[in-house]
Amino acid sequence: MPPKRRVVGPNPPPLPPPTERLAFRWWSERDEALALALWGDDSVTALIGGPFDRAAVLGRLATEVGREQAEGVQYWPVFLREGQEGAGEHVGAVGLRGYTGDVRSRYNKRDYPTAP
DSSP states (O other): OOOOOOOOSSSOOOOOOOOSSEEEOOOOTTOHHHHHHHHTOHHHHTTTTOOOOHHHHHHHHHHHHHHHHHHSOOEEEEEEOTTSTTTTOEEEEEEOOOOOSOHHHHHHTTTOOOOO
C-alpha cells in the first residue's frame, strides 16, 4: 500500500495522475532500499553530481520526504502500472521543486518578455 501523504495545508496538491503505463507515489522514510537502488546507481546519478555514497542517498531521501511535507511536491518515485509487463517495477523518479520567488522578476532578469 502506498504511503499516506503528510502535507499540512488548506489545499495540498495531489499526486500526478497515472498515465496508461506509469503510476506515481510519495517517497517515505521506509523507502531506503528503493532510494539506494535508484540514487546509488552510478549510471543514474552521472548527470546529477553522482556517484553518491549511502549517506548521500539517504540524505536525498530525507530531502524528498521533507520537500513533500514542506512544499507538497517532490521527485516522485514512478512505477509500471498493473497490466504492463513488469507491473510494480520501479522505473525512476520525476517531479517538481517549489519556487518561492516572483517568476516574472526572475525572467525579466534574463530579458524574457512577461505579461503585464
